[in-house]
Amino acid sequence: MSLLDKAKKAAEQAATKAKEGVEDVQQKRELGQAYGELGKTAFELVESGEISHPRLEATAAQIRALKEQIAGAPGGDGTAVADTPVDPTQPPAMPN
Numbered sequence: 001m002s003l004l005d006k007a008k009k010a011a012e013q014a015a016t017k018a019k020e021g022v023e024d025v026q027q028k029r030e031l032g033q034a035y036g037e038l039g040k041t042a043f044e045l046v047e048s049g050e051i052s053h054p055r056l057e058a059t060a061a062q063i064r065a066l067k068e069q070i071a072g073a074p075g076g077d078g079t080a081v082a083d084t085p086v087d088p089t090q091p092p093a094m095p096n
Contacts, residue, residue, distance in 0.1 A: 042056060043059075043060055046060045
């Protein structure tokens with residue numbers, strides 16, 4: 001195998017690994033967005049009284065408090081961060 005063939009093979013392997021890495025990042029971003037959508041839906045269901053569970057209440061209370069802080073902050077319009085659309089070009093928020 002010539003040096004050129006070895007370099008070409010190495011470049012192909014690197015390109016394959018890079019493509020796999022991009023796909024992995026995209027899948028993780030989509031997973032984060034799906035979790036975010038699920039959380040928003042769960043919060044809306046908690047607020048409407050359609051679902052209730054002790055494990056949901058602590059986070060729902062935290063969301064309510066944050067919404068109040070945002071609404072009361074200078075320049076706060078009452079629109080919570082969760083109400084803004086997700087920018088798909090940005091990485092997902094990491095859960096705590």
